[in-house]
Amino acid sequence: MKSVHSPQASVPSSPTTSLIVDAKNVSRVFSMPAGPVTAVRDVTLQINSGDHIAVRGPSGCGKSTLLHMLGCVEPQTSGTLLFDGQDISRLSDARRSLLRLKQIGFVFQRFFLLPMLTARENVELPMSEAGVSKQARQTRAAELLEYVGLAARADHRPSQLSGGEMQRVAIARALANGPRLLLADEPTGELDEATGAQIAALLDRVNQAGTALVIVTHDPALADRAERVLMMRDGQIESERVR
Amino acid sequence: MNAIGFAWRSLVRQPARAALGILGVAAVGALLFDMLLLSRGLIVSMQDLLDRGGWDVRVSAGELPGSGLRISDAVDTAEAISRLPSVQAALVMRAATARIDRASGQPLRASFQGATMRSADPAGSRLRAPWTILRGRDAEGADEVVVDEKIASESRLEPGSEITMRASCVGDLEALPATRLKVVGIAEFPFQTTNETTTGGTLDALKAACGGNVGTEADLILVTSTGDADETAAAIRTLLPEIRAATNTEVVGRLQQTGFTYFRQISSVLTTVTVSFAVLLITVLLTVSVNQRLGEIAALRALGFSRVRVVKDVLSESALIVGIGGLLSLPLGLLLASGLDRILKGMPGIPVALHFFVFEAQALAIHIALLMATAIIAALYPMRIVSTLPIAATLRDEVIG
Numbered sequence: 001m002k003s004v005h006s007p008q009a010s011v012p013s014s015p016t017t018s019l020i021v022d023a024k025n026v027s028r029v030f031s032m033p034a035g036p037v038t039a040v041r042d043v044t045l046q047i048n049s050g051d052h053i054a055v056r057g058p059s060g061c062g063k064s065t066l067l068h069m070l071g072c073v074e075p076q077t078s079g080t081l082l083f084d085g086q087d088i089s090r091l092s093d094a095r096r097s098l099l100r101l102k103q104i105g106f107v108f109q110r111f112f113l114l115p116m117l118t119a120r121e122n123v124e125l126p127m128s129e130a131g132v133s134k135q136a137r138q139t140r141a142a143e144l145l146e147y148v149g150l151a152a153r154a155d156h157r158p159s160q161l162s163g164g165e166m167q168r169v170a171i172a173r174a175l176a177n178g179p180r181l182l183l184a185d186e187p188t189g190e191l192d193e194a195t196g197a198q199i200a201a202l203l204d205r206v207n208q209a210g211t212a213l214v215i216v217t218h219d220p221a222l223a224d225r226a227e228r229v230l231m232m233r234d235g236q237i238e239s240e241r242v243r
Numbered sequence: 244m245n246a247i248g249f250a251w252r253s254l255v256r257q258p259a260r261a262a263l264g265i266l267g268v269a270a271v272g273a274l275l276f277d278m279l280l281l282s283r284g285l286i287v288s289m290q291d292l293l294d295r296g297g298w299d300v301r302v303s304a305g306e307l308p309g310s311g312l313r314i315s316d317a318v319d320t321a322e323a324i325s326r327l328p329s330v331q332a333a334l335v336m337r338a339a340t341a342r343i344d345r346a347s348g349q350p351l352r353a354s355f356q357g358a359t360m361r362s363a364d365p366a367g368s369r370l371r372a373p374w375t376i377l378r379g380r381d382a383e384g385a386d387e388v389v390v391d392e393k394i395a396s397e398s399r400l401e402p403g404s405e406i407t408m409r410a411s412c413v414g415d416l417e418a419l420p421a422t423r424l425k426v427v428g429i430a431e432f433p434f435q436t437t438n439e440t441t442t443g444g445t446l447d448a449l450k451a452a453c454g455g456n457v458g459t460e461a462d463l464i465l466v467t468s469t470g471d472a473d474e475t476a477a478a479i480r481t482l483l484p485e486i487r488a489a490t491n492t493e494v495v496g497r498l499q500q501t502g503f504t505y506f507r508q509i510s511s512v513l514t515t516v517t518v519s520f521a522v523l524l525i526t527v528l529l530t531v532s533v534n535q536r537l538g539e540i541a542a543l544r545a546l547g548f549s550r551v552r553v554v555k556d557v558l559s560e561s562a563l564i565v566g567i568g569g570l571l572s573l574p575l576g577l578l579l580a581s582g583l584d585r586i587l588k589g590m591p592g593i594p595v596a597l598h599f600f601v602f603e604a605q606a607l608a609i610h611i612a613l614l615m616a617t618a619i620i621a622a623l624y625p626m627r628i629v630s631t632l633p634i635a636a637t638l639r640d641e642v643i644g
Contacts, residue, residue, distance in 0.1 A: 064635075064638075064639060065635070065639075068634075068635035068638070068639075071545065073544070073545050073634040073635045073638075074634075074635035093549075093550055094549055094550070094551070097544070097547050097548065097549040097550070098547065098549070099547075100545065100546065100547040101546065101547020101548070102547070104547070105546075106542070106545045106546055108542060108545075108638065110538065110641060112538055112539050112541075112542030112641075114252075114539060115256065116252040116253060116255065116256035117244075117252060121244065124244070125244065125543075125546075126546050126547060128244050128245075129546075129547060129548055129549075129552060130547070173546070174546070177547070185638075
């Protein structure tokens with residue numbers, strides 16, 4: 001793995017402000033046949049540029065729901081969520097998609113790479129959707145694969161990669177359009193300890209390069225690398241530990 | 244990667260499923276194409292048959308030519324018709340049953356078509372009886388005939404040969420002396436059916452073969468107008484209100500209302516059924532494909548792919564399956580049509596030259612339009628699935644699953 005320049009540098013993004021996400025008393029209630037279930041309750045949270053936040057808590061405490069709300073894929077039932085000063089609830093689906101495309105990167109526990117595409121094509125995909133030219137896409141994908149240490153595997157399909165390699169491709173894909181916020185949901189959940197540590201180190205480097213990082217994890221070792229660790233219980237932030 | 248490129252990759256990802264879908268569309272598309280060819284095939288083919296030879300108005304005693312009713316004083320009637328200013332020529336047609344003696348075995352049963360022309364217009368003299376001479380020349384004298392290929396080959400006849408014929412112009416029970424006739428040509432008769440054998444000659448030759456027992460009746464008078472068939476038919480109807488005059492187009496129209504309507508109805512029903520099958524087949528394939536990829540689609544949406552984009556991907560996949568299958572359906576459909584045409588033409592009473600399946604650009608255009616509609620309709624449900632996919636819930640379910 002090589003240490004290269006910031007992976008965000010070559011794809012322009014909107015003007016930077018230090019505050020990225022400003023969530024005030026956000027809640028998410030799901031309607032269930034047995035009655036409403038509150039997954040996230042009155043959470044207030046601010047995420048600034050370069051933040052490194054880990055969210056921990058028991059299963060079903062609302063960690064992933066909070067992450068999805070921060071990533072604008074789950075609407076809040078109440079409260080206010082501002083991304084870059086924009087009220088997310090007032091944006092159309094198309095505008096929210098564009099916001100995610102340009103400003104937010106997602107890393108999933110199960111990678112969700114497209115099996116019919118090579119590693120390079122998977123990384124190019126978000127740039128293609130963003131209208132980046134073919135040449136710029138190819139250059140950027142090569143840079144990112146180099147950054148995550150997979151330059152030699154660029155033409156390999158996901159089925160030819162190990163779990164750790166797939167997650168590295170997924171991280172490269174999440175960084176493709178130079179997001180200001182990277183959200184990772186149990187990024188080491190499917191990996192062994194050694195591979196998980198490599199992924200954790202890679203995410204650290206991404207954060208050190210300026211991208212705000214929010215990781216939902218059960219893994220204490222991964223959480224301990226964050227500056228802020230939020231402990232959740234019953235949909236609420238029970239405590240926050242700042243390193 | 245645009246939607247089509249993405250859809251292509253999705254298709255080749257599961258080649259067996261893609262091949263199944265494409266072959267299914269090709270088979271159903273071939274059937275659909277054939278139904279479209281059938282829906283107008285008989286009409287187009289019949290119009291073509293009627294138009295051959297240049298006779299554009301048909302005069303008969305019944306509603307349709309060939310109804311069995313005969314025109315009385317046919318030669319005088321043809322004479323009167325030929326004197327109309329809009330008429331080039333009128334041809335009296337009379338058919339009889341005949342037996343041709345053979346040196347070996349049973350006599351050959353045949354029909355004998357006698358024809359005589361009446362024309363006041365010099366241009367009308369160029370017109371000939373409605374059969375096509377393949378070898379030799381047309382019959383002109385009272386002792387000359389032309390025969391079809393089947394008679395020629397079975398009785399080993401060539402132009403210059405002689406035959407002995409016993410013909411009956413009023414019924415099969417007549418006992419008539421045999422007549423010697425000279426074969427001067429081998430001809431093709433447009434309305435001859437598969438099992439029929441036909442000879443042709445002048446009305447005088449027919450009279451001679453029937454022992455003079457013909458009377459003044461005829462089955463049909465064929466008329467060639469100077470240009471406007473509708474005007475000519477109207478003029479004949481005014482002149483002779485007791486007989487029926489119809490243009491070729493009107494004859495086809497009447498056939499459409501009677502016998503041909505069944506084929507159109509069958510074709511409409513089968514077209515609807517085949518299109519429905521195609522829609523169901525593709526809907527099922529796409530729905531299964533989309534359901535297998537819900538996690539990936541939700542991930543793409545989370546990464547910023549718009550709702551329109553994922554809908555486009557599904558529509559493109561449908562278009563590719565239908566497009567490739569539709570292309571394959573054309574040669575397959577033409578091959579199938581040729582086989583079906585042969586089978587249907589085996590039915591009794593169908594002229595050899597008539598076709599049930601006739602290629603028309605219009606049928607191809609409708610085929611393409613129906614396939615395009617199929618691709619869109621078949622994709623509606625899977626498009627709805629991806630457009631309303633709850634991103635967060637799907638990602639959560641995929642992890643739990």
